Amino acid sequence: MTIVAKFEIRYSQYLDPEGKLVQSPPGFARDPKELIPLYRWMALMRAYDAKAIALQRTGQINTFASLLGHEAIQAAIGTAMDADDVLLMTYRENGIQLIRGVTLKELFVYWGGDERGSNFSGPRKDFPICVTIAAHVTHAVGAAYAMRLRGEKRVAVCVLGDGATSKGDFYEGINAAGVWKLPLVFVVANNQWAISVPRSAQSASETLAQKAVAAGFEGLQVDGNDVIAVRDAVDRALAKARSGAGPTLIEAITYRLSDHTTADDASRYRDPEEVKAAWKLDPVARLRAYLGACGVWDKAREEKLLRECGEEVQAAAQAFLDMPAPGAEQMFDHMYATLPAALAAQRAQALADREE
Amino acid sequence: MTIVAKFEIRYSQYLDPEGKLVQSPPGFARDPKELIPLYRWMALMRAYDAKAIALQRTGQINTFASLLGHEAIQAAIGTAMDADDVLLMTYRENGIQLIRGVTLKELFVYWGGDERGSNFSGPRKDFPICVTIAAHVTHAVGAAYAMRLRGEKRVAVCVLGDGATSKGDFYEGINAAGVWKLPLVFVVANNQWAISVPRSAQSASETLAQKAVAAGFEGLQVDGNDVIAVRDAVDRALAKARSGAGPTLIEAITYRLSDHTTADDASRYRDPEEVKAAWKLDPVARLRAYLGACGVWDKAREEKLLRECGEEVQAAAQAFLDMPAPGAEQMFDHMYATLPAALAAQRAQALADREE
Amino acid sequence: MAQITLVEAVNLALARALQDDESVVVLGEDVGTDGGVFRATQGLLGRFGPERVIDTPLAEALITGMAIGMAVEKLRPVAEMQFAGFGYATIDQILNHAGRMRHRTQGRLSCPMVLRMPCGAGIHAPEHHSESPEAIYAHIPGIRVVYPSSPRRAYGLLLAAIRDPDPVVFLEPTRLYRLFKEEVSDDGQAAPLDVCYTLREGTDITLVSWGGMVPETLAAADALAEEGIAAEVMDVATVKPLDMDAILASVARTGRCVIVTEAPRTCSIASEIAAGLAEDGLLTLLAPVRRVTAYDVVVPLPRLEQHYMPGKARILEAAKNVLAFG
Amino acid sequence: MAQITLVEAVNLALARALQDDESVVVLGEDVGTDGGVFRATQGLLGRFGPERVIDTPLAEALITGMAIGMAVEKLRPVAEMQFAGFGYATIDQILNHAGRMRHRTQGRLSCPMVLRMPCGAGIHAPEHHSESPEAIYAHIPGIRVVYPSSPRRAYGLLLAAIRDPDPVVFLEPTRLYRLFKEEVSDDGQAAPLDVCYTLREGTDITLVSWGGMVPETLAAADALAEEGIAAEVMDVATVKPLDMDAILASVARTGRCVIVTEAPRTCSIASEIAAGLAEDGLLTLLAPVRRVTAYDVVVPLPRLEQHYMPGKARILEAAKNVLAFG
Numbered sequence A, B: 001m002t003i004v005a006k007f008e009i010r011y012s013q014y015l016d017p018e019g020k021l022v023q024s025p026p027g028f029a030r031d032p033k034e035l036i037p038l039y040r041w042m043a044l045m046r047a048y049d050a051k052a053i054a055l056q057r058t059g060q061i062n063t064f065a066s067l068l069g070h071e072a073i074q075a076a077i078g079t080a081m082d083a084d085d086v087l088l089m090t091y092r093e094n095g096i097q098l099i100r101g102v103t104l105k106e107l108f109v110y111w112g113g114d115e116r117g118s119n120f121s122g123p124r125k126d127f128p129i130c131v132t133i134a135a136h137v138t139h140a141v142g143a144a145y146a147m148r149l150r151g152e153k154r155v156a157v158c159v160l161g162d163g164a165t166s167k168g169d170f171y172e173g174i175n176a177a178g179v180w181k182l183p184l185v186f187v188v189a190n191n192q193w194a195i196s197v198p199r200s201a202q203s204a205s206e207t208l209a210q211k212a213v214a215a216g217f218e219g220l221q222v223d224g225n226d227v228i229a230v231r232d233a234v235d236r237a238l239a240k241a242r243s244g245a246g247p248t249l250i251e252a253i254t255y256r257l258s259d260h261t262t263a264d265d266a267s268r269y270r271d272p273e274e275v276k277a278a279w280k281l282d283p284v285a286r287l288r289a290y291l292g293a294c295g296v297w298d299k300a301r302e303e304k305l306l307r308e309c310g311e312e313v314q315a316a317a318q319a320f321l322d323m324p325a326p327g328a329e330q331m332f333d334h335m336y337a338t339l340p341a342a343l344a345a346q347r348a349q350a351l352a353d354r355e356e
Numbered sequence C, D: 001m002a003q004i005t006l007v008e009a010v011n012l013a014l015a016r017a018l019q020d021d022e023s024v025v026v027l028g029e030d031v032g033t034d035g036g037v038f039r040a041t042q043g044l045l046g047r048f049g050p051e052r053v054i055d056t057p058l059a060e061a062l063i064t065g066m067a068i069g070m071a072v073e074k075l076r077p078v079a080e081m082q083f084a085g086f087g088y089a090t091i092d093q094i095l096n097h098a099g100r101m102r103h104r105t106q107g108r109l110s111c112p113m114v115l116r117m118p119c120g121a122g123i124h125a126p127e128h129h130s131e132s133p134e135a136i137y138a139h140i141p142g143i144r145v146v147y148p149s150s151p152r153r154a155y156g157l158l159l160a161a162i163r164d165p166d167p168v169v170f171l172e173p174t175r176l177y178r179l180f181k182e183e184v185s186d187d188g189q190a191a192p193l194d195v196c197y198t199l200r201e202g203t204d205i206t207l208v209s210w211g212g213m214v215p216e217t218l219a220a221a222d223a224l225a226e227e228g229i230a231a232e233v234m235d236v237a238t239v240k241p242l243d244m245d246a247i248l249a250s251v252a253r254t255g256r257c258v259i260v261t262e263a264p265r266t267c268s269i270a271s272e273i274a275a276g277l278a279e280d281g282l283l284t285l286l287a288p289v290r291r292v293t294a295y296d297v298v299v300p301l302p303r304l305e306q307h308y309m310p311g312k313a314r315i316l317e318a319a320k321n322v323l324a325f326g
Ligand SMILES: Cc1ncc(C[n+]2csc(CCOP(=O)(O)OP(=O)(O)O)c2C)c(N)n1
Pocket: A092, A131, A132, A133, A134, A160, A161, A162, A163, A164, A165, A191, A193, A194, A195, A256, A260, C029, C058, C060, C082, C086
């Protein structure tokens, strides 16, 4: 018996749950003031999330997937990426989209059940929300391949959930990313649940980071409630990808503080004690505590920020509500670049029906 | 940074390429005479393979996938399994099927392009040849689940190729096998090629054994040209599975000494020097050398065995050729347990057309 | 006898099957503790345990492939795709394996499994949650495709599907899950597969539908009745194999036919039925056949879904068009 | 102008596209060094390098998903499924992503990709190597499905598919790969999509087909001609969207129609065409429509495949049946 290969999976954390530094921070975080923009984004995400849930509860948008608990992961990714990198994500990554320039109104339009919400003004090359779990991992491979083929220094960032790591598309994608050493960063937002299925029932693997072992590249774990740890890992992975050294898989450990979506009732399958414990790890409170302890944040600033965020989401919601309804032609006019003759009669019928 | 998980992949070999023992053999191989039955099977596989290729070249069967180079792996698996275990395999595992009781004639019928070849008399519960790569990995999960649910001590053995490890079904299957700790043994017959795609282009993973790391169970490598090493690994994995300790993935390293199939011409993409070098590792010659050195095998026995094998495959080929052609009803009569009324007219038409 | 909804009928049939036959198992995403995202499997975990009511990892090809392996090994798996829109990844398994196992082995092995999937539009759901893919499955040899339209038929047809010795894709119209109740007695009685159900007899026109469109079709028939037109309404129920003889017999009486589906038009079951009429019913037709279908476009997000699905108005319009003829 | 086979025409079109447009890439299993199992990509690796002619890992969902990612990122990928029978794993990607990207983003992004796949029976190949799944793809909104039947059309239609701004599934009939040669000039000229090609004009009956069945259909027309019957033969070529108007116009002249496909009958393109006739051609039909199709069974292994596929005899029989009418 000889040993032919060895692997280890590392975990990193800078801020503990109380918001205390447990090791000296990486460059970008040396000056705590530099973290304030991240905190602002996280606060806006929370305001957005609350507003979306309120809109859903009052029947003004459809089923919504809350990002509660994912704020640190999303702030880290959103601020680390370059504008012309490409984001591929799920329904739960609206916070990253916000930072990249998708407007609050556009997000409401999407959840309001209208495709115009994905024709966003911001990062025009970002992929739309991918609802079919893990399919976007293979798209990310193609996008990264295209970038590298053209010799660009861009990176594709693919964000997915813990549940997504069980799906064949995930594996086919990471395996191929390894083969071609593509400029790709995978972030698994491990929030412990895939609807009602806990992480432990999803895979017997000790970590999700080690999924990368099967694909022959580096996988690592970070505390996903610690924005410094996530940002540091994403920064490094982006730099590595840009330098041509290939993909990285980051498992960011957090907790889904909300129901799966507004259509779900997590109390059916989750112990309230577990949720209570997870709130102790809340990424927003953690960063606030740290900033407060560093003396760069206080109650007044907090109140002002919350007020601003509230106003911003309120204005966006109103703009969404004021939007004229789509016409039936919206079903047809972007099915193809040019409407095929065979569809013309169907389109005409749909318009006629609409008028009745 | 803390280390949260560690893995290592081991490799084992007993017989070196010259057929010399490099470590003391496991129990079943202590008496070299015990290896003679394995050698006999390997010789029969080779005779079968040669006959099948001859039949194909003369237009008597269709495209055939040679098992040349896989004899040690197949003899080890075939002899290690219990009769009521279940085998799930690809087109290249005819040698295991033979040992389990599928007749030579039935194999020729299959390759002759007739479904009756899969209605074999032997291991009635074994799955038929799976042509779509890796789909059978998920079937193996279901079969093993059924066995365990009924409290049986049976094991499902799933054999696949190196190329198959890139496919989502493989990964979804091994991941689930890990979750439920199923009585399952996966053997990856790594013959270095998936048609024209070399192992190195299939995955950046250093070994294929480490694919199991992603699924949270043990993966190991063996010399697939060393029947003792393979048999030992399969024995252990079967015993572990039977004891309820879950699945194992065995990467057995060999070489596809033939073209991919008779429809392929490997000289288009493979260096003849590589093939020549691989012949030096030939599993059949290796075992013969060992048995010879142990004094339990000699030229006379060899000649007799080859003669017997030749006669056996010749008789089987003749029996195949003598078989009456299938009738058109064969297309219909096992589509459903009972032919649906809607298909009756189609069946009648097919029979009428056939008669014309 | 209780008045229950369609989703409760599905639940009842599953419980009955698990109770009566210990080889029956239920598997899928969130079918255990959660009881399924629509509660179709609610309570089953508690009654039959996690070994038989199995929460799987998030992997659709696995779910179907695993069900195939179970079925070959003599279990009777009832697997769930959380939504039909996530089920396409398993077409490979259904087409290449489930539908072939018996033929491939010339009867040595078989694949008695059911693949349930909620489908259809009209519940204001996110993308991929509103599709009606029966036509894709119906094109596949070796399987059955069943699409009930009422609690009673859901109960009976699901039991029939589970007991059937061959694979069945069982489509459940989410829009009808809780739309109305019906008396369903939990008598373990299967309803016949492979036959159309005539829901209402009539002599003037035949309206053919299945699944979620049946209530709209019945509503159209009501409206026609008010105008003195007697529409025969047929629920195809098993869309593959298709009971074309029953449809031909009805059209032979009425001479007119409208077929209603919420699937995209091209190569739909509506196309198949219309083709059957063009081949074998031509001489009995008094007017052109009309298909009332969804459009050949992506199911839109909720704001436009009402304009995507055919409704009573479009069915009525087509019926009148056909009736006005000749 | 050289006389070349259909597979050589595919190769020529690929080379031309790679040459003319540096955003074109070719990817799939064994498309590189090996030149594809049918040699369709032979020589491309040498001319255009491994960055643009890409051997992928063995993973069909990856191949299509990756092509989608490439297309969104402004490449023009031409992906290959080694055989259509291994392509079902990618229906999910085609249906849920390729066909939706433009609509989903209301025109912000698009997915100009081609998914080539060899298909059809008649080459004595192993299981899964003989299927003709055009109907499944044709049911999917947002894509085109093209199925050429001659070297010249293969060349022109493949170029058109690659240049099309939307996703195209391009089915290549393996039986015709080397069956006959045609003069094909490598002029970079695309052939029109979305239209039927009339291969032979006639007034007595319309024979409609596509892909691998076209030569059999032409042979049947020859046999009819010997008996003084003038058959119009149409090659549908683009099976989705379907040029139903052209078929209706032909049947309006001939009054009779036989549709030929080697796919299983239920919900086939033949069904779609027959349905279109039942709806919009009824008044012009002088006889029932006849579909000549494969049976609704699994494509058998080679010993029976000739009995599975329709051939000249079955087409003739159907044509005579239709001609005998009224
Ligand atoms: C392929 C597929 N199967 C099933 C679903 C239904 N579904 C939506 S979200 C979800 C769980 C996803 O869990 P995870 O990947 O952990 O992401 P999270 O929702 O926790 O962010 C499931 C099963 C889907 N969207 N896609």
